[in-house]
Amino acid sequence: MNPNEVLDRVPFDYVVGGTVAAPAGSALVLAIALDADREFEWVWIVGSRTNALLTVQVTDGATGKVLSNAPLNFDNWAGTGPLPFPLVEPWVLAPGSTLTFNLVSTSGALNVVQIVLRGYKLQH
Amino acid sequence: MSIWQRAGAEHLPLRHPLGVWLIQRKLATSAYVPSLQARLSLAGKMPFWYVVDFILAARETREYRVTPGSDFYLLGLLGNSVQAAGVKAYIYDSKRKQRFSDKPVNSANLVGTASQPFFHRAPYRFPALSPVLVKVQNLAVVANAGQIVLYGVKD
Numbered sequence: 001m002n003p004n005e006v007l008d009r010v011p012f013d014y015v016v017g018g019t020v021a022a023p024a025g026s027a028l029v030l031a032i033a034l035d036a037d038r039e040f041e042w043v044w045i046v047g048s049r050t051n052a053l054l055t056v057q058v059t060d061g062a063t064g065k066v067l068s069n070a071p072l073n074f075d076n077w078a079g080t081g082p083l084p085f086p087l088v089e090p091w092v093l094a095p096g097s098t099l100t101f102n103l104v105s106t107s108g109a110l111n112v113v114q115i116v117l118r119g120y121k122l123q124h
Numbered sequence: 125m126s127i128w129q130r131a132g133a134e135h136l137p138l139r140h141p142l143g144v145w146l147i148q149r150k151l152a153t154s155a156y157v158p159s160l161q162a163r164l165s166l167a168g169k170m171p172f173w174y175v176v177d178f179i180l181a182a183r184e185t186r187e188y189r190v191t192p193g194s195d196f197y198l199l200g201l202l203g204n205s206v207q208a209a210g211v212k213a214y215i216y217d218s219k220r221k222q223r224f225s226d227k228p229v230n231s232a233n234l235v236g237t238a239s240q241p242f243f244h245r246a247p248y249r250f251p252a253l254s255p256v257l258v259k260v261q262n263l264a265v266v267a268n269a270g271q272i273v274l275y276g277v278k279d
Contacts, residue, residue, distance in 0.1 A: 067172055071175070075239070076202045076238055076273045079239045082147060083240060085241060089277060
């Protein structure tokens with residue numbers, strides 16, 4: 001994509017959530033499949049959890065690349081609604097891409113998680 | 125001034141600030157994030173997080189190492205520790221033989237969190253296959269664990 005190109009940006013959130021089971025070490029795999037109609041410009045990471053003892057590792061399904069060398073503590077990865085984590089330079093994902101989130105809880109308690117990829121659908 | 129307006133740099137193409145609007149910095153945001161020129165050079169690169177997981181006994185010091193497989197542009201530091209006393213850490217670029225501080229820095233002064241991140245004003249490039257060393261010292265008198273995270277982009 002040419003960053004100089006004039007684009008119409010439509011605000012859009014991709015949302016995924018679930019509950020990680022109670023025993024420590026329990027895992028949950030969540031996936032977001034992007035709509036096939038538009039590119040998505042990923043700008044912010046927002047998320048919530050009921051317990052901070054949670055790690056996350058993200059995989060880009062289009063390339064198979066993992067976005068970190070090891071799982072991240074959830075609070076080092078996702079911001080909140082009032083204080084979102086900005087990617088600094090937005091990352092444009094192709095229509096139909098899939099992102100997979102591997103969540104592992106170490107708390108020993110149920111962990112209710114929601115992940116929001118906040119950004120814009122691009123209209124060329 | 126609206127945050128959607130571009131200030132200065134007339135030769136650069138018009139872009140709104142997108143992800144570099146920091147709520148906690150408000151109109152001072154531009155002083156705390158990479159410049160427009162620096163960000164343009166990052167376009168199209170993949171976001172990446174290098175994680176240093178540390179588990180340390182009381183007052184223990186250890187050195188950790190991560191090796192980027194391709195050129196990695198450091199944009200910011202994030203981290204946490206289980207104990208409130210935190211850790212001291214310093215970062216060393218072994219290729220350029222360059223330390224990022226003359227003494228270890230307390231984690232409270234070194235790293236942010238995803239909600240309140242610390243970004244560098246200029247991206248710093250670690251060449252492919254050049255090990256990044258992170259020396260971490262536990263400041264607590266009990267065992268401590270946590271992460272130092274190098275956030276950036278790579279090809």
